[in-house]
Amino acid sequence: MKIGTSKKCITTKLPVYLAGFDTDTRNFVGEKHDDIFIRAVALIGKKPVIIVAGDALAFSRDLADKTAEKITEATGVPREAILFNASHTHSAPQASPLVSPGIGPYLDEYGEFFYKTAEEAAIEAFRTAEEGVVTYHTAEANGISVNRRLVVNGECRFAPNLTGIVNNELTVIKAVCGGKTKALICEFACHPSTIGDDMITSDYPGAGMRFLEEENEGLTALFIQGCCGNIRVRSLNESKTGFDSATYDNVLEYGRLLHDAAVKAASSAGKPVSDDISCILDRFEIGMKPKRTRREYAQEMVFSKDLCTRVAAARYYDRYNELPETTPFSVQRITLGDTLELVALEGEVCIEFDYSIKAMAPGKHVAVAGYSNGMAGYICTEAMYDEGGYEPDRSASCYYAREGFLPDTEKLILAHAKSILEK
Numbered sequence: 001m002k003i004g005t006s007k008k009c010i011t012t013k014l015p016v017y018l019a020g021f022d023t024d025t026r027n028f029v030g031e032k033h034d035d036i037f038i039r040a041v042a043l044i045g046k047k048p049v050i051i052v053a054g055d056a057l058a059f060s061r062d063l064a065d066k067t068a069e070k071i072t073e074a075t076g077v078p079r080e081a082i083l084f085n086a087s088h089t090h091s092a093p094q095a096s097p098l099v100s101p102g103i104g105p106y107l108d109e110y111g112e113f114f115y116k117t118a119e120e121a122a123i124e125a126f127r128t129a130e131e132g133v134v135t136y137h138t139a140e141a142n143g144i145s146v147n148r149r150l151v152v153n154g155e156c157r158f159a160p161n162l163t164g165i166v167n168n169e170l171t172v173i174k175a176v177c178g179g180k181t182k183a184l185i186c187e188f189a190c191h192p193s194t195i196g197d198d199m200i201t202s203d204y205p206g207a208g209m210r211f212l213e214e215e216n217e218g219l220t221a222l223f224i225q226g227c228c229g230n231i232r233v234r235s236l237n238e239s240k241t242g243f244d245s246a247t248y249d250n251v252l253e254y255g256r257l258l259h260d261a262a263v264k265a266a267s268s269a270g271k272p273v274s275d276d277i278s279c280i281l282d283r284f285e286i287g288m289k290p291k292r293t294r295r296e297y298a299q300e301m302v303f304s305k306d307l308c309t310r311v312a313a314a315r316y317y318d319r320y321n322e323l324p325e326t327t328p329f330s331v332q333r334i335t336l337g338d339t340l341e342l343v344a345l346e347g348e349v350c351i352e353f354d355y356s357i358k359a360m361a362p363g364k365h366v367a368v369a370g371y372s373n374g375m376a377g378y379i380c381t382e383a384m385y386d387e388g389g390y391e392p393d394r395s396a397s398c399y400y401a402r403e404g405f406l407p408d409t410e411k412l413i414l415a416h417a418k419s420i421l422e423k
Contacts, residue, residue, distance in 0.1 A: 002044040003175040004129030005220035006121040019104025020090025033201035040121040045275025060096035061374025080281035102308035132177035135270035141261035145190035156389030171367040172265040189226025207255025229350035273337040285326035289403035312397035344372035377401035
């Protein structure tokens with residue numbers, strides 16, 4: 001198999017807003033904790049695949065597709081074999097114009113730079129590929145994540161659920177060329193929302209990848225964000241009943257834990273990956289909850305205390321007769337060799353989907369990514385709609401998802417995931 005890599009800095013001097021929290025006042029004025037990057041890895045076997053990972057809240061579906069067209073023109077790699085994944089750092093400029101400006105306004109000039117850089121990184125990775133060997137490995141990355149949905153007396157709170165479902169498994173795909181490790185692709189599921197000041201940072205995933213690269217000359221360490229819709233870092237208060245404000249030292253702490261787990265994984269025997277590569281990109285529509293009355297939106301845009309809700313209500317009011325009943329969604333399958341599957345879904349996918357999709361391919365190792373190829377919004381389980389809480393209810397306005405998606409969305413997405421895994 002041939003392996004190519006590329007790494008390009010996307011830190012900017014433009015006067016942009018940082019994206020990720022319910023505010024449009026995080027005005028970046030040039031200070032940074034660390035640089036942000038777009039990294040790309042090309043794996044070329046019997047068929048090629050290019051994985052592009054960016055330090056951003058999300059990729060735009062439309063702009064990712066336009067970028068993929070240019071990559072295809074330059075390399076011949078088809079759209080279904082190009083994966084875009086966002087680390088979901090909450091401290092980078094907005095890269096999607098389809099996301100509410102309430103969580104960080106989009107700037108055209110930065111967006112053009114971001115997607116042009118993604119295009120260049122993908123093409124460079126493909127054109128510089130050299131012969132090598134690919135293996136995959138796993139390890140536990142403990143101490144980073146915690147479930148953030150706590151149901152108490154029938155009420156779902158945004159609070160630490162110390163017994164709630166998480167997945168501490170880290171998957172590492174390792175590429176060695178000429179006896180040296182050239183690439184490490186690390187998939188893990190946990191929100192990079194550690195801090196929220198006005199300084200750019202790639203958060204803990206970037207710190208972990210930076211530590212790996214500093215120890216290995218010529219290495220490109222690429223982070224793939226998993227299904228972390230309801231998973232965040234363990235910045236707990238003293239009583240462990242709530243979340244405490246965190247610092248950049250915490251970013252480095254969680255990054256070091258990620259690094260340590262990646263080193264442990266990459267140092268293990270691992271399993272070989274043959275040059276049999278196949279990819280499928282399955283696109284379909286998911287249903288949205290019915291719209292409310294125009295009068296309700298008018299009231300909400302004036303009286304809601306929530307910025308995203310006010311911004312979204314104004315949009316719904318202005319476009320009331322054009323509001324769609326469905327939204328596009330995609331599931332992508334990348335098969336590497338006989339036993340390794342990477343399944344990538346759009347949006348802020350909750351961790352339960354990780355376990356459900358893994359169970360569909362017994363005998364294989366399945367890594368499941370969220371935040372891939374676009375941003376539909378939070379993708380919740382059916383049970384969460386009865387429980388309520390941030391993910392199924394209050395988050396919808398951040399992504400112009402109106403009242404959220406229909407509860408049967410879980411069954412629909414899992415059916416499509418099962419279908420492409422069986423092909």
